[in-house]
């Protein structure tokens with residue numbers, strides 16, 4: 001049955017594949033491994049539709065791995081604005097520098113080499129090997145796991161059946177067509193065997209699908225009950241603006257959330273509001289701040305509740321500080337949460 005599924009999916013892929021910029025085929029009929037490498041970093045935690053445009057912009061700025069390896073962290077962090085999960089930007093840059101130095105500027109084609117790079121785990125390593133180098137592997141992303149779970153009617157949450165899924169993945173290793181097969185599974189999960197309401201009526205592999213036979217296609221993958229509420233953190237942010245319409249900014253600590261990025265002054269983020277302690281710089285200011293809005297911003301693991309304060313100041317009273325012109329903050333290196341704080345503070 002697996003052989004038939006592979007052949008049906010490859011045929012379907014030939015005519016129905018998604019047009020994605022990182023799939024551009026080279027002379028060897030495979031996508032450029034550097035493109036696959038970049039797209040896989042971007043696709044961690046971000047949807048294909050968002051990545052599509054940002055990928056093209058990325059390749060315009062850094063067309064080759066050599067170009068990327070030469071860039072700096074502030075430049076890539078600025079580019080990454082809006083994509084979130086900034087650790088990916090730092091990791092792709094570190095990885096590019098390592099590849100430039102240790103692998104002759106060629107994206108490695110060995111699992112052990114790839115997995116040793118920052119930000120590359122089992123899935124990404126296999127995606128690069130399979131899609132970029134046509135090696136016989138099967139990376140298990142959410143689409144592929146869902147298709148396997150339905151095909152074999154696994155009626156437990158995906159997180160509890162990792163071993164079974166990986167055993168099934170071994171039945172779908174292709175020596176000749178690995179790149180296309182992996183991408184056909186990915187596209188099939190995105191276009192036909194979708195997370196909700198799969199299109200079983202037009203499915204090419206319906207007759208092999210145990211989930212469909214048992215009428216379980218709409219409940220597989222089984223959901224994990226009771227999602228925990230995200231914890232909350234609290235802070236206060238202070239937007240200081242001078243007579244030249246500049247905002248006081250500074251660099252965040254080199255470790256922790258949004259490490260080394262720009263910020264407006266804000267109190268240490270705490271789990272209870274009554275634990276808030278005024279930032280050292282703000283303590284020294286003897287003027288009354290105006291209370292603006294509150295911003296609720298959602299990070300992956302917690303929500304940040306920020307009370308925003310605003311104050312007009314005189315630049316010469318802050319000789320050591322860095323300033324950012326108001327007209328430039330939208331395109332600056334401020335991370336999205338800080339941009340939103342500034343935005344709210346400027347509203348009447």
Ligand code: SF4
Pocket residue numbers: 147150151192193194198199200203204205206209211212217
């Ligand atoms: S029959 Fe339905 S559930 Fe089964 S593989 Fe096809 S689309 Fe997915």
